[in-house]
Amino acid sequence: MKTSTGIILAIILIAVLAFFGFKKKDTTDVNNSAGIQPAGEVQGVNAPSGTVVTHLGTIEELDNGCFADGICRMKVDGVWVEFNRGFYQGPIGEYVGALPVGSYVEIRGMKTDEGITIIGDNSYYIKEISK
Numbered sequence: 001m002k003t004s005t006g007i008i009l010a011i012i013l014i015a016v017l018a019f020f021g022f023k024k025k026d027t028t029d030v031n032n033s034a035g036i037q038p039a040g041e042v043q044g045v046n047a048p049s050g051t052v053v054t055h056l057g058t059i060e061e062l063d064n065g066c067f068a069d070g071i072c073r074m075k076v077d078g079v080w081v082e083f084n085r086g087f088y089q090g091p092i093g094e095y096v097g098a099l100p101v102g103s104y105v106e107i108r109g110m111k112t113d114e115g116i117t118i119i120g121d122n123s124y125y126i127k128e129i130s131k
Contacts, residue, residue, distance in 0.1 A: 041117050047111045055107045055116060062101060080115035081107055083126055094126025103128045
């Protein structure tokens with residue numbers, strides 16, 4: 001009886017943390033919701049937040065911890081790229097290819113303070129390409 005109660009409490013705790021962690025880390029682009037277009041597309045990640053960027057690099061790490069914090073992301077040449085968000089109902093860009101660690105990818109997304117996100121616009125993407 002104690003084991004099943006502990007498992008149920010753990011599941012509830014994970015669900016609560018995922019929900020509140022998701023709310024806390026919401027990086028929806030307020031510029032687009034206000035109808036203001038980003039200042040053009042920039043190559044690289046040195047652009048200011050809110051700018052549409054293109055980034056090329058190799059996937060170094062995958063963080064599929066969506067179940068824990070609501071955020072799925074990958075590290076591409078030192079830059080965190082958010083590619084999915086739990087419970088998000090808006091547009092999400094696409095990811096093309098198997099995308100395992102070591103894949104060379106092209107990313108088009110919105111620059112954020114944390115890195116790049118493909119959340120918020122259907123034209124954003126992560127796709128595996130040849131070097």
